[in-house]
Amino acid sequence: MIIEFVRYSDIKDLSSLGRLRKLLKMAKDDKIVLLEGRLKPQEEAELIKMNMEEIDDEFKGIEFAIIDAENNESTWNKIRTKLVNIMLGYKPGFTIIGPASIIKEIKQDPHKIELLMKENEERKKNKKKK
């Protein structure tokens, strides 16, 4: 299993669709992608659409989660954090994307994120079929 960290600066020059295509391709290559920054809601919906177009007998889709670093902050802190982020060029939050053949489930609640992986046997079964 490969976990690949993608800096926002690596994809910032791509169009929105280009970014999603790149992330989806990495997931199709059985990589778990940890992207710096979060997708916009419209990009999340577009990612689901693009992902659906790719599903076939072998590729079963993706699991993904957005980790919003600002969720529990007060309004004033959010404004302050945003200003600092703009000045430093830092993209807050993370996006995790991985193939459904490897990730069983991503559990989210306001305080933690759990990445549940498929059992080895189950993964081997999926690979054999490929």
Place this chain on the structure above:
Amino acid sequence: MQLFNIFKRFLNRIFKKKKHLKIGLYGPPNGGKTTLANRICQDWLGEDMGKVSNIAHETREIQIKEQIHIKSGNKELSFNLVDTPGIATKIDYEEFLKAGMKESEAKKRAKEATKGVIDAIRWLDNMDVVIVVLDSTKDPYTQVNLTIIGNLEARKIPVIVVANKIDLKKSNIKKIEAAFPQYKVVGISAKYGDNIDEFYKALFEVA
């Protein structure tokens, strides 16, 4: 005269909007969207809207029931009800095999389900009001739920969150309320009609 025209245009806009009001049912698979659609259609038209099943992705095409008129006291509301396929990020035909389907049937269902998800997302832009139907026995903090709500917020579409299946022991409305505190959450059982009047009341408030 100009003021009169502005007022007339304003009234026309309201009238036009009401006449073509589209209310969409959105949510993950097996939340009970079609069961709720059937409940609404049975209550006001005396007929069902679609087939329901325990196997996920039973609704794989957009279903529309036109001209539903509902009344509550002096209030009336006319709308077209749009039942959408459940939104998911993965579809595995082998899940349908486990439910007893033949391989060809399972693969066909999976293919149709993927198209259904794409159509459901495309139709978001056409909605005037969206009812997000969630299974209240399940964890509401899923990316599909967050993506649906996030997209409705971004499009400024009025939303009612329905916590369905309150007739089941594991039902937990409070967890859904905590996940989406910005919206009115109505707990119902679409199957048995529990608390359905509260749902209609909420619909009048939002629409």
